[in-house]
Amino acid sequence: MSEPSHKYTPALIEPKWQKKWESEQTFRTQGPESKKPKYYVLDMFPYPSSTGLHVGHPEGYTATDIVARFKRAKGFNVLHPMGWDAFGLPAEQFALQTGVHPAVTTGKSIETFRRQLQMLGFSYDWSREFATCDPDYYRWTQFIFLKLWEKGLAYQTEVPVNWCPALKTVLANEEVVDGKSERGGHPVFRQPMKQWMLRITTYAERLLSDLDKLDWPESTKELQRNWIGKSEGLQMRFPLEGGHGELEIFTTRPDTLWGVTYMVLAPEHPLVSKITTAEQKPAITAYRDEASRKSEMARQDQSKEKTGVFTGAYATNPASGERVPIWISDYVMMGYGTGAIMAVPAHDERDHAFAVKYSLPVREVVKPLGTAPEGCFSGEGTAIDSGFITGKPTSEAKKLVLEWAESKALGKRTVQYKLRDWLFSRQRYWGEPFPIIHSDSGSEAVPLAQLPVKLPDVKSYEPSGTGESPLAAITDWVNVNNSAGVPARRETDTMPGSAGSSWYFLRYCDPTNQQMAFSPEAEKYWMPVDLYLGGPEHAVGHLLYSRFWMKVLFDCGLVTHDEPFQKLVHQGMILGEDGEKMSKSRGNVINPDDVVKLYGADTLRLYEMFMGPLERDKPWSMTAIEGVYRFTQRAWRLFVDEDSGKLFVDDSAPTAEDLKVLHKTLKKVTEDIEGMRFNTAISQMMVFVNHFTKENRRPRECMKPFVQILNPFTPHLAEELWDRLGEKDSLTYAAWPAFDASLAKDDTIKMAVQVMGKTRGMVEVEPGSNQATVEAAARIADGVPHHLDGKTVKKVIFVPNKIINFLLES
């Protein structure tokens, strides 16, 4: 039948080593008692979808696996865990259609994911695996929620939320795109409902300033900074006419106070009904009703014209004493600042557009330094016609007005953030129940000893449609007695998906602890995560929430670090062969199972690392992976005679050239792994294989360390070759081969010879050669003399080891 073959056969060697790693628990992590330095390298754990692994997953997972294996060889105690972000909408929607319990669907998906990840040979410590939907895990998610609740950081309130009638649920801002639901594209409306909120805004300043101490991509930090959106300015009160008290506004441009020609309140502002004159009442009421009905999409549509209505009321400008009309408009948001602004149409684009539409006066109070732009000038300049600040530059003028307002007790210096509190409840089944019981006398926490509050079974996953979750229908679960023995009701909302993912990195430190979420020793030893890798799409969601929870736990004294992820790296997206995002509808999806069947896991891993820089988006190429497969086969043939199965490697002495190639390779691969430049590390390994293939020499002294550096990239192949080399101990913990810097250096270097700045030839000289030596050689180097003949050399630029450049008289 099948003839005995000694060809490279990943289908045989890969499962063999995977089984061995599993049975010998090769990647089992030691605890904090270890004498080794720790290294915690973490992937963003996946949502186990029913469609299985996508080729994008192994990209990041291979990168972290390379680092994990490299660090083990470097003598670190490595924590490299994997688990499942398992609560979420898809499993619930599947349950809605089929009646299959989400736990069943999710369990199946997890099986698939685990099988696929094991097939790829990742060195996870599977003994630490868990899913966020395990009661043993969400028990502690509930525990952390109660910590937030105790600290007053979790509260319930009526808020206008994104209500989607089609999905019959409330959506987070992140789940709404262009006024439609991210899933399904159904219209979303604003509607007030009672919701759980987390007071992330309390931590705005720390979340902002602590970004400076993180080794994260600058672009991601900037995204978080913009999201937090800090701005400093003046909060000040304008007296209202008619004994209505005062109107408080926020401005970042106190220096434009003399340019105020009207004021605007958000339609929802509580003062509106109080100050509106009888005459204006009908128009105001109509406008407010319309605004409240408007969907998020309509409200955010910037192309639309600004609209508003005059209230009939006036305020007094405390600086100029002028009478200022008060309008309402939906371009002012109730949720930011005080929900009211002083409008300066000369120096604010939005105010300008509004003033033009309603023929309100425009008064210039800032003169630009340079040329005056057409329309509205919102930059800095010099104050004009502005009382005591006239003639002052903007920055000084701002300061003067602030000081003046504070001294007259008209207002105060204020910091505003765009960041809003985190909407933390969902009217859904498949999430963590809140450990809260409500009664007429108030709400109370479920005692710790009674955690977890488990999800009960339900008959129907259909949301009630009234905004309550399906849990509300399970009366014998809902109706309980509170601590005083009084009949009460359980909270029936569940937590959002981002709850479980906001602290899972802590649970990995001590995943089976039944007494605590994690032991203090484990947290102290393992945290923070040394390297965290995942897609850039979590830049402001998960990554901000996790930082927030970590800080809360820090303030509770439960953790000793106040940032979870010291270093963060994003992997790019793997695009389809057509250069477009992979999607079922485009038909350009590549399935990792198929690729492994064709080429094996090692080749898939190597190819994904060879495609280009990790953080960049890269198109898949079925022909390019062939090239990488060719490389793995060439590497195999470097060691194994495909006809006899015998080893080519011998104990012959390597040549000086061999050693140079080896040490250059060791150096480049070591440094490139440290810098996460895997594509160029692989290029260098190709150079190594090309050299020894061409020279047809296999000195053990060179081949053995090569297997070791191959290991992080193609661990199955490396283990097999290591075994065939007669090594008994596991390759995993074999010390990383050191390179000899002097051997990695060339003993001659090529210097470019330029004439008038153009490269005309090359000279080969010893490193550090002086100008006289190089110049003499350069003048007679191939391609050079005829450019110098008959010309006078005016000047010679000489940069040792780099270049020599002859400048001629013109």
Added chain:
RNA sequence: GCCGGGGUGGCGAAACUGGUAGACGCACAGGACUUAAAAUCCUGAGUUCCGUAAGGGGCGUGCGGGUUCGAGUCCCGCCCUCGGCACCA
């Protein structure tokens, strides 16, 4: 509109602090082996012009300027593209 990333051969990409642009790989061409093909191994190649040839010249890192002996790399002004935010006062 604002913030951030990216534009280098036919393609994916290299290039440390300004110093041989195109390493490595794909695709391609030629050769060796073979009855032949595949596979494998070896060789070639940015482009264009002159030359039968050896060889030589010009042009080349999105576009236009600048600094420099020398710019993919630094500075100024643009264009295109991808991602995020979007009336935040």
